[in-house]
Amino acid sequence: MNIKKVFSVLQKTSPRLAARIAFNFISKPKNGKLRGFEKSIIEIATQSSIRFKKFTIKTYSWGNGNKKALLIHGWGGRASNFGAIIPNLTKNGYQVTSFDGPCHGDSTKRKTSFFEISDLVKLFLQKEQYDLIITHSMGSAFALLAMSNLKYKVNQLIILTTPNRFLEFIGAAALHFGLTPKTTKLLINKVRKNSGYEPMTLKTSRFIKDIEMQLVTFIHDKADKIISINTSKKVSDSIKHSNFIEIEGTGHFRMLWSKKVIEIIEKQIIVND
Numbered sequence: 001m002n003i004k005k006v007f008s009v010l011q012k013t014s015p016r017l018a019a020r021i022a023f024n025f026i027s028k029p030k031n032g033k034l035r036g037f038e039k040s041i042i043e044i045a046t047q048s049s050i051r052f053k054k055f056t057i058k059t060y061s062w063g064n065g066n067k068k069a070l071l072i073h074g075w076g077g078r079a080s081n082f083g084a085i086i087p088n089l090t091k092n093g094y095q096v097t098s099f100d101g102p103c104h105g106d107s108t109k110r111k112t113s114f115f116e117i118s119d120l121v122k123l124f125l126q127k128e129q130y131d132l133i134i135t136h137s138m139g140s141a142f143a144l145l146a147m148s149n150l151k152y153k154v155n156q157l158i159i160l161t162t163p164n165r166f167l168e169f170i171g172a173a174a175l176h177f178g179l180t181p182k183t184t185k186l187l188i189n190k191v192r193k194n195s196g197y198e199p200m201t202l203k204t205s206r207f208i209k210d211i212e213m214q215l216v217t218f219i220h221d222k223a224d225k226i227i228s229i230n231t232s233k234k235v236s237d238s239i240k241h242s243n244f245i246e247i248e249g250t251g252h253f254r255m256l257w258s259k260k261v262i263e264i265i266e267k268q269i270i271v272n273d
Helices: 003-013 015-026 036-043 086-091 114-127 138-150 166-177 181-195 204-210 229-237 259-271
Strands: 046-052 055-062 067-072 094-099 132-136 153-160 212-221 242-247
Touching (some): 003 166, 015 181, 055 086, 132 138, 153 259
Parallel strands (some): 067 132
8 A cells, every 4th residue: 555545544534643654754864875976985084973962973074175165965865975076175175074964874863853953054053164065955954044043154155956945845745645734734733843943934045144155056957856946046036146057957866976066066166266
């Protein structure tokens, strides 16, 4: 029986239980297998661990340049996702830092949430002043929320796709499980209760206005099937002097090891020097 049929039956008897099960599903991201270039970049990293709440977080660093970069992966991702991008950063004088988020990569596998990951990003930002921050997918939302809370200042921000409204993620989950409006409302209430945030009003287009940056670049594939290019455009349009670059043929994940994207990033960081 497929998952939509299971939820269809369950919602008829207990929408509250269905919402709780859906919440548990979205609290445990799936972790994919390491690709060859990811294994290679992990092998040359300086690795360490830090304690964060109920997690042991795996951290990584590369290079010893004078400029500092922080890379933030998306939901279901890991630091090594940036494996094709990191060599160009170190070559251009950056000391690069990244981490596997809670329940991601080689960090502790326990239930987590977007908001917990945002708190972890905040911890990194409070300890260090970064010259460059690169984010991917939901990692963009984690980062922008953390930076907004801190009124963070950064020289350059490169956003490799971003959602705008948190409700977009909940909507995708509702579609995936076949949730009724009633169960979806219960799911939103559960997110609200567990996070302390109001999911109805959370927008990255608002967060980004609280961040001081000299240069911000959005890169998004026109045919991205995971996050619509229109969401990144909304965030980009909400601020002045942003640079929006549309690409084709890379999709949502393959952009991370696309030569085209790697070249764009290198040009952008050289522009900022």
